Amino acid sequence: MIGFTLRRLVLLLPVFFVVSLVVFFIIHLVPGDPIDNLLRAGSSPEQRLQIAAKYGLDRSLVEQYFTWMGRLLSGDLGTSIIQGRPVSALIARNLPFSLELGIAALLFSTLTGITAGVIAASYQGTRVDDVITGFILLGSTVPSFWLGLLLILVFAVWLGWVPVSGARGWSSLILPTIAAGLGGIALVARVTRIAMIETSRQDFVTLLHAKGLPPFIIQLRHVLRHAMVPVVTILSLRIGWVLGGAVTIEYVFARPGLGSLLIRALNQRDYPLVQGCLLMLAMAVIIGALIGDIVQAAMDPRQREVRA
Amino acid sequence: MSDLLTVNGLSRRFSDGGLFRKRKVFHAVSDVSFTLKQGEILGVVGESGCGKSTLARLVLRLINPSEGQVQFDGVDMASLSRGDMRRLRQRMQLVFQDPYSAIDPRYSVRDALLEPYRVQGVKPKSTDETVASLLDMVGLNSSLAQSYPHQLSGGQKQRVGIARALALNPSLVVLDEPTASLDVSVQAQIVALLERLRQELGLTYLFISHDLGLVRYFCDQILVMYLGRIVEVMPSGAAPAHPYTRALLDSTFEPDPKRRRSITRLAGEIPSGYDLPPGCAFANRCPRVTDLCRQVLPTLTSQASGHQAACHHPLTAVPELAVEQRSVA
Amino acid sequence: MLLDLEMLRIRFGAFSPVDQVTLSVDRGQILGIVGESGSGKSLTATAIMGLLPRIGGQVAAGTIRFDGTDLVGLPEREMRRLRGGRIALITQNPMTSLDSMMRIGPQIDQAARLHLGLSRSAARARSLELMADLRIPDPASVYDLFPHQLSGGMKQRIVIAMALAGDPELLIADEPTTALDVTVQAQIVQILVDLARQRGLGLILITHDMGVVAQACDRVAVMYCGRVVELAEVDALFEHPRHPYTQALIRCIPRHDMARGTMSAIPGIVPSAAAQPPGCRFNPRCARVADRCRVEIPELRVGASGNGVACHVAEAA
Amino acid sequence: NSARASESEAVFALGNAEIGAPHHDPIRATLLSTVATLIYDRMIEQDADQSYHPHLAESWENSADGMNWTFKLRQGVRFHDGEPFNAATIAWWIPKFKGSVNEYLVDAVDRVEVVDDYTVRFVMKRAEPNLIYNLASSFMGIPSPKAYDAAGDNFGVTEAAGTGPYKFESFAVGQETVLVANEDYNWGSDLSENKGAPYIKRLTLREIPDASTAFLELKTGGVGLLLGVPDQFLPQLQAEETLGFRSLPGFGITYLAFNTLAEPFGDVAVRQATALAVDQSAILKSVFNGVGLEAHQFLISTLAESKIDPKLEIRHDLAKANQLLDAAGWVRDGDGMRSKDSKPLKVKLTAQSETAFKRTAEILQAQLKTIGMDVEIEIFDSTTIVDQLKKGQHQLAVRQYGWNNADILDWFFSTTNIPYPNSSGWQDEKSQELRDIAMQQSKTLDERVANFRKYQENLIGNFLFVPIHEPILNYAFNETLLEVPEKLRGTQLVQATTVDIKVVG
Amino acid sequence: MSGHRALALLKAVSTFKGGISGAFLLLLVIGALFAPWLSPYPYDQQDLGIMNQAPSLTHLFGTDEFGRDVLSRMITGARTSLSVSITAIGISVLLGLVLGATCGYFGGTFDRVVMTVIDLTWSFPEILIALMLVAIIGPGLEGVVIAIAIAYLAQFTRLTRTQIMSLKSETYVEATVSLGAGHTHILFSHLLPNALAPVLVAAMLATGDAIILEATLGFFGLGAQPPTPSWGAMMSSGTAQLFIAPWVILLPGLAVALTVVFINLFGDAVIAALDVRAKFREA
Ligand SMILES: Nc1ncnc2c1ncn2[C@@H]1O[C@H](COP(=O)(O)OP(=O)(O)OP(=O)(O)O)[C@@H](O)[C@H]1O
Ligand SMILES: Nc1ncnc2c1ncn2[C@@H]1O[C@H](COP(=O)(O)OP(=O)(O)OP(=O)(O)O)[C@@H](O)[C@H]1O
Ligand SMILES: [Mg+2]
Numbered sequence A: 001m002i003g004f005t006l007r008r009l010v011l012l013l014p015v016f017f018v019v020s021l022v023v024f025f026i027i028h029l030v031p032g033d034p035i036d037n038l039l040r041a042g043s044s045p046e047q048r049l050q051i052a053a054k055y056g057l058d059r060s061l062v063e064q065y066f067t068w069m070g071r072l073l074s075g076d077l078g079t080s081i082i083q084g085r086p087v088s089a090l091i092a093r094n095l096p097f098s099l100e101l102g103i104a105a106l107l108f109s110t111l112t113g114i115t116a117g118v119i120a121a122s123y124q125g126t127r128v129d130d131v132i133t134g135f136i137l138l139g140s141t142v143p144s145f146w147l148g149l150l151l152i153l154v155f156a157v158w159l160g161w162v163p164v165s166g167a168r169g170w171s172s173l174i175l176p177t178i179a180a181g182l183g184g185i186a187l188v189a190r191v192t193r194i195a196m197i198e199t200s201r202q203d204f205v206t207l208l209h210a211k212g213l214p215p216f217i218i219q220l221r222h223v224l225r226h227a228m229v230p231v232v233t234i235l236s237l238r239i240g241w242v243l244g245g246a247v248t249i250e251y252v253f254a255r256p257g258l259g260s261l262l263i264r265a266l267n268q269r270d271y272p273l274v275q276g277c278l279l280m281l282a283m284a285v286i287i288g289a290l291i292g293d294i295v296q297a298a299m300d301p302r303q304r305e306v307r308a
Numbered sequence B: 001m002s003d004l005l006t007v008n009g010l011s012r013r014f015s016d017g018g019l020f021r022k023r024k025v026f027h028a029v030s031d032v033s034f035t036l037k038q039g040e041i042l043g044v045v046g047e048s049g050c051g052k053s054t055l056a057r058l059v060l061r062l063i064n065p066s067e068g069q070v071q072f073d074g075v076d077m078a079s080l081s082r083g084d085m086r087r088l089r090q091r092m093q094l095v096f097q098d099p100y101s102a103i104d105p106r107y108s109v110r111d112a113l114l115e116p117y118r119v120q121g122v123k124p125k126s127t128d129e130t131v132a133s134l135l136d137m138v139g140l141n142s143s144l145a146q147s148y149p150h151q152l153s154g155g156q157k158q159r160v161g162i163a164r165a166l167a168l169n170p171s172l173v174v175l176d177e178p179t180a181s182l183d184v185s186v187q188a189q190i191v192a193l194l195e196r197l198r199q200e201l202g203l204t205y206l207f208i209s210h211d212l213g214l215v216r217y218f219c220d221q222i223l224v225m226y227l228g229r230i231v232e233v234m235p236s237g238a239a240p241a242h243p244y245t246r247a248l249l250d251s252t253f254e255p256d257p258k259r260r261r262s263i264t265r266l267a268g269e270i271p272s273g274y275d276l277p278p279g280c281a282f283a284n285r286c287p288r289v290t291d292l293c294r295q296v297l298p299t300l301t302s303q304a305s306g307h308q309a310a311c312h313h314p315l316t317a318v319p320e321l322a323v324e325q326r327s328v329a
Numbered sequence C: 001m002l003l004d005l006e007m008l009r010i011r012f013g014a015f016s017p018v019d020q021v022t023l024s025v026d027r028g029q030i031l032g033i034v035g036e037s038g039s040g041k042s043l044t045a046t047a048i049m050g051l052l053p054r055i056g057g058q059v060a061a062g063t064i065r066f067d068g069t070d071l072v073g074l075p076e077r078e079m080r081r082l083r084g085g086r087i088a089l090i091t092q093n094p095m096t097s098l099d100s101m102m103r104i105g106p107q108i109d110q111a112a113r114l115h116l117g118l119s120r121s122a123a124r125a126r127s128l129e130l131m132a133d134l135r136i137p138d139p140a141s142v143y144d145l146f147p148h149q150l151s152g153g154m155k156q157r158i159v160i161a162m163a164l165a166g167d168p169e170l171l172i173a174d175e176p177t178t179a180l181d182v183t184v185q186a187q188i189v190q191i192l193v194d195l196a197r198q199r200g201l202g203l204i205l206i207t208h209d210m211g212v213v214a215q216a217c218d219r220v221a222v223m224y225c226g227r228v229v230e231l232a233e234v235d236a237l238f239e240h241p242r243h244p245y246t247q248a249l250i251r252c253i254p255r256h257d258m259a260r261g262t263m264s265a266i267p268g269i270v271p272s273a274a275a276q277p278p279g280c281r282f283n284p285r286c287a288r289v290a291d292r293c294r295v296e297i298p299e300l301r302v303g304a305s306g307n308g309v310a311c312h313v314a315e316a317a
Numbered sequence D: 001n002s003a004r005a006s007e008s009e010a011v012f013a014l015g016n017a018e019i020g021a022p023h024h025d026p027i028r029a030t031l032l033s034t035v036a037t038l039i040y041d042r043m044i045e046q047d048a049d050q051s052y053h054p055h056l057a058e059s060w061e062n063s064a065d066g067m068n069w070t071f072k073l074r075q076g077v078r079f080h081d082g083e084p085f086n087a088a089t090i091a092w093w094i095p096k097f098k099g100s101v102n103e104y105l106v107d108a109v110d111r112v113e114v115v116d117d118y119t120v121r122f123v124m125k126r127a128e129p130n131l132i133y134n135l136a137s138s139f140m141g142i143p144s145p146k147a148y149d150a151a152g153d154n155f156g157v158t159e160a161a162g163t164g165p166y167k168f169e170s171f172a173v174g175q176e177t178v179l180v181a182n183e184d185y186n187w188g189s190d191l192s193e194n195k196g197a198p199y200i201k202r203l204t205l206r207e208i209p210d211a212s213t214a215f216l217e218l219k220t221g222g223v224g225l226l227l228g229v230p231d232q233f234l235p236q237l238q239a240e241e242t243l244g245f246r247s248l249p250g251f252g253i254t255y256l257a258f259n260t261l262a263e264p265f266g267d268v269a270v271r272q273a274t275a276l277a278v279d280q281s282a283i284l285k286s287v288f289n290g291v292g293l294e295a296h297q298f299l300i301s302t303l304a305e306s307k308i309d310p311k312l313e314i315r316h317d318l319a320k321a322n323q324l325l326d327a328a329g330w331v332r333d334g335d336g337m338r339s340k341d342s343k344p345l346k347v348k349l350t351a352q353s354e355t356a357f358k359r360t361a362e363i364l365q366a367q368l369k370t371i372g373m374d375v376e377i378e379i380f381d382s383t384t385i386v387d388q389l390k391k392g393q394h395q396l397a398v399r400q401y402g403w404n405n406a407d408i409l410d411w412f413f414s415t416t417n418i419p420y421p422n423s424s425g426w427q428d429e430k431s432q433e434l435r436d437i438a439m440q441q442s443k444t445l446d447e448r449v450a451n452f453r454k455y456q457e458n459l460i461g462n463f464l465f466v467p468i469h470e471p472i473l474n475y476a477f478n479e480t481l482l483e484v485p486e487k488l489r490g491t492q493l494v495q496a497t498t499v500d501i502k503v504v505g
Numbered sequence E: 001m002s003g004h005r006a007l008a009l010l011k012a013v014s015t016f017k018g019g020i021s022g023a024f025l026l027l028l029v030i031g032a033l034f035a036p037w038l039s040p041y042p043y044d045q046q047d048l049g050i051m052n053q054a055p056s057l058t059h060l061f062g063t064d065e066f067g068r069d070v071l072s073r074m075i076t077g078a079r080t081s082l083s084v085s086i087t088a089i090g091i092s093v094l095l096g097l098v099l100g101a102t103c104g105y106f107g108g109t110f111d112r113v114v115m116t117v118i119d120l121t122w123s124f125p126e127i128l129i130a131l132m133l134v135a136i137i138g139p140g141l142e143g144v145v146i147a148i149a150i151a152y153l154a155q156f157t158r159l160t161r162t163q164i165m166s167l168k169s170e171t172y173v174e175a176t177v178s179l180g181a182g183h184t185h186i187l188f189s190h191l192l193p194n195a196l197a198p199v200l201v202a203a204m205l206a207t208g209d210a211i212i213l214e215a216t217l218g219f220f221g222l223g224a225q226p227p228t229p230s231w232g233a234m235m236s237s238g239t240a241q242l243f244i245a246p247w248v249i250l251l252p253g254l255a256v257a258l259t260v261v262f263i264n265l266f267g268d269a270v271i272a273a274l275d276v277r278a279k280f281r282e283a
């Protein structure tokens, strides 16, 4: 297992290089530059040159890339042009919020999705199945920013159960979690349901029934375990979404986060910050896929064998 | 009769793993040689995974051998260009074990039967007639031409498969367990059909099966394979010389309750093709095993005319069997 | 009789793929059910196990009497108590019959813990014993393996052990050897036969291989298109097959001593479930078809001997 | 709900324009929020009527040639870290701007001379009557030299110290800043009633980007006061009984910018026709919900420089607009759109993606259609727009500036600022001459006002822009939580008023 | 369309769910196609005298902040929303088929590289991809279309690739090879046609998601340029409207939700219908 992980990590190096290249040049393709966002009314052209020089923006792109890469390899993500703070510090400040919401939403959508998927699969083809699938479907048809506002209206304004917005304490996490997670439920539930149904068609399930095991034990202890493999795959590939996908939610609920940081940076063409955030996201995504593989291998003894 | 097919030292290995994983080599077919005369039926028997299908694919060059040559009608297939090889395929055809998946579910019987012509760029005189005569040849009603595979029974599908194989007038037909997934009553129909076609069209068959009884019934000559190697080559009626062939024979159930008899219990498990023992692959299950068997790989040696076995202690040499025997009933 | 099926009919929505199934098996007896693919063998087994509702079917008529109780209409809770306990099932494909994500041992333990109320360690001890009985080498280490680490024959033995774990009186083996190699197949049949004899189990051996039937069974039920067409002692069946279908079936098995080209086949094809002919279902393919066969469904009449045939012509003879 | 938790606590939500300030260091900042005005005091305060008032500078004097400024400093003022405030502080402070983005604020200052402990003299490079304006800017809040030098880059992030009524407690970027009352404070400015410590003892300033969320927070009491209410929300807020309102004159102008280098706007007649086609009152009503003022010239109405000859003001006159176009040879086609030499009068209108801009663009599109101009809207983010303006890729653009000084005219129209910020590409000798006079030859404030009026009259006569709207600053607060003075002081609701706000009950 | 695909569709439509949803979608498409004739008013006709009016007989769905008729804007908006999502998904499916088929059929290093990149695009939040692309490409629907296309590319590529890989080992493909067929014949006559059905069903479901994504991008001011309406743009035209004239926002929201629900229902019905055929094949 450790060997497998190590080999996969080594494979990450070229990927990292490619990603860094893509990330760097993509952001420089976007028109506009950060200096305009730095200068205010009244400043002079000399000042502009001075700032360009300070951040190396006056040099060629290739040169800039290698400087950036050089720093990167020594662990330095650079300094935000607009905010004047180290990129790593800015990410470190925002990351916990993203993680908090991302993980909560992921847990919410996974747990609810799996539960719904299991129930729907167990009652496959009946009213219960229809109602659950329909309900979940409805939840996923509403854009999350929209849902966020409606949730605030109902639960914070009318009912007053939770704060309207902010990122203080668990109570302020409830609504964003629901708004961010609701769309994911449909995905998880769908995959779970189909995987459960397919698994229950297999011979070993028939044999489990033939052993006289109660159906819910069969569903939970055996079928679900098999159904979790594709669910884990899907989830591991969505790790980027966990970290940076909640932009609209962050906006509506006035929460800080990586997504918002990145979008603001993008709007201001704060190159080092955009590059840092994107690279971090990309790495998280790749590592997420890796973790997914490992978890999957841990779950499925056949894969463990092949990879050991 | 001339040699239609000559196979010489054919081997095929599959390797597993990659850049960062430990490489494992699987010996699917090892050092197989035989010749097949025009008009003959050569049977290949062996248990699942012993390399029968791989051999079939090698013979038809659907996959490339790791070593060895295949000569078809005197031509070494390795020397052919891609285009020539594709053209040569007209003369050798394959019928599959699983008729259920041998036809594209989106193709009607008619489409399937015309595909050989399309692929080879041959224009049949009249498509309708061609389809009708092919169906007739395999004993199907021409009204089935518009049917899709899911509307046919297994036996019907297999007949379509055979008709498709025969569309381009091949000389050699490789039959890869053509009846394995069919019921006995259907199997009998198909076998009878194959026999009739062989006589009418002068076909040569390479007939693959795991059913020794069927092979002995249908074939002139039998190759017995075990873990990728030929362990015995024998005329259809001969008594087996290799203990493995013996075991195979003993394991078949005679459909006659009066002849209930003891079954040879083989000890041990079939070794994996990944880590083959140095000696005889059957050594760990063989009742006649000696140290020699475990260390030295036996080669095919002649037992009688047209009968060879790869065994250090062939059965004809020692008539008495010291085998654990148990009665079934 | 341990198990007695009488005129069983299985219904899926509007159509009944299985009808007029009458058969019985006693303790220590081996009943073979033969028939071509789709003839309703598995459905019959499923019905006995009470698992039809799971695949959307139901028993429409007839009785399934197990040790005196009719299983038809038995509440699911009680059925569950029988299932895996007094009645056990072995399915066709050992490759897919085990939960690939669970270790071997606990899968065997399950039935013993559920039906015999054994503790974890007692169940384990019992499983190891069973595995040893089935000649699984080194049971203790196999106990902790995963299914994919075993060969097919070994897996099928595990499946058998699993079936035995609940200490059944009736064992239904649905084509237990089809997916196995010839040499392994022989061993598995051997094991099942030994079990029936030694433990006094009633064994229903479902197969499409007349050879297996001839070698292993005491009695045979021949099925065609969802119906039992002949029910007989095995010797009688092979010596004097009465139903034309049985006769034809025996004739199309290749034997090495037959000359090439002498094997005879049954003409025509098995009718699809949706297009069953009226009267005797075999009539379009039957060599001895009479007018009556085309209109009137022959009934299976079981005599005092327990043998019977569903054929107008055979009865007349 | 923290705002209710303790009697003397309150939560304010920052206005949208203030969101995203990365730190509270006034010297380095490009964006400062209200927070900075609470932590730091300035030498001079500016009131809503643009008048100047002493704060840390008790009085000041500008020499006749404009080359010397002398400031008398307030005594007894202490920084939060206990350091005294005196002339040495100023002498340390002004040079700190060198090399920063805010250098231009004190660009004209050659050096600072310490006259005595509480008197400093700025020796100027050139006369700069506008210095006083600069000193009232929030970027001129004075930090504690000791704390500043010690904290380095972390100043304004993890710690901050000024002399203001509030002390810095914590700051979570993009989220909130928590401040506590400076109990030693007794040097409140002229603008505040309360010269002592503020009434709100613990003040949280939150950043809520979405206006609806902010509104709902205010309504539910999660926030006591909104610093900046979007115009679209005003009617909605006004319908709420528990909410109170205050407003201040605006701080900028929404306008339509021309690119005189891109046809057809090189032609003054087309520019004038376009300008006359714009109906400011309709826009005020529909886009801004009647909030704010119609703009008919380029400067905010509280500036004296805005009082130009009324005849020159740009006002809706459809008939004249059409006349002008007819005269210029733009004839109407069958579909009502104009063309000249078979070139259709089709133009691009660039606008920013924020709602107010988008809506203004939409309504302008409809209004310009009435003079036969076919307008196609293109929405970009603000940085891309700047890039386009710089490259001269635009024709028309809906823009807004926030600046309460007439020198904005120089910023936008001086030849030296081509291509950006003078993205209109305006190059005219007469205009430039008037600009030079206004910018460099005004010795006194009155002279400056007169010169700038002339400069603006020239620009308006050339129709270089269409003034549209002068927003006013709106503040809403929850009356069950806070008591806000009737009359707000200062150019925005900042320190001056905040110290007077009381917590209800 | 081949015989049994038509059959599957027929089967889908003949179920209750499939019938209702099919009818709704058909109406929607007709509405979008004939928008100019069906709209009671020009979608961009402003009338400041009747701003933000609640639904009435003259304006069934009320008016918006410029006094424009909301119903007319929604009908025209359907056109934008549908064409954006259908075009985007269409591009995505086409590209996905090409990439997926190439990767799945030929495998090797090319496959590994492409799939790594593809996975990356999939795991990246669509909204970020879209924001960057729109910034690069410029405003308007093109950017949004391309962004949505890229966001879904991974899904179709993966699906096609898996399909092709499993089909590749089907016996009938080997049968074709043994007949002497070349790559082109195998890919175009066997693999792609058989891989198509699940990809098309997935595409249909994705079209629903794409409508939501278009709406979300509208929230960030990306997409349809005013005065062109799209449901997304209407929904997010300043959330202030929610309190002033909720119908301006709620009705397009409802339209999006309904459309997505019905697309999903219809997709399910089609899947079920296809499944029946698959079962039939097994029997
Ligand atoms: N493409 C391949 N890659 C790796 N291993 C392969 C490949 N093809 C076949 N094998 C392996 O080679 C061995 C022989 O396979 P083959 O299909 O020839 O057996 P067979 O005798 O036809 O068995 P069966 O009776 O089950 O059809 C098997 O163990 C199989 O796993
Ligand atoms: N779940 C089901 N729903 C509807 N019909 C079914 C179902 N299962 C089986 N059948 C039908 O019942 C008939 C008998 O099936 P069964 O599985 O019992 O056959 P079998 O004799 O076991 O065949 P095989 O030898 O192939 O296993 C078949 O024709 C099949 O079409
Ligand atoms: Mg094979």
Ligand SMILES: [Mg+2]
Pocket (backbone or CB within 6 Å): C041, C042, C043, C174
């Ligand atoms: Mg069966």
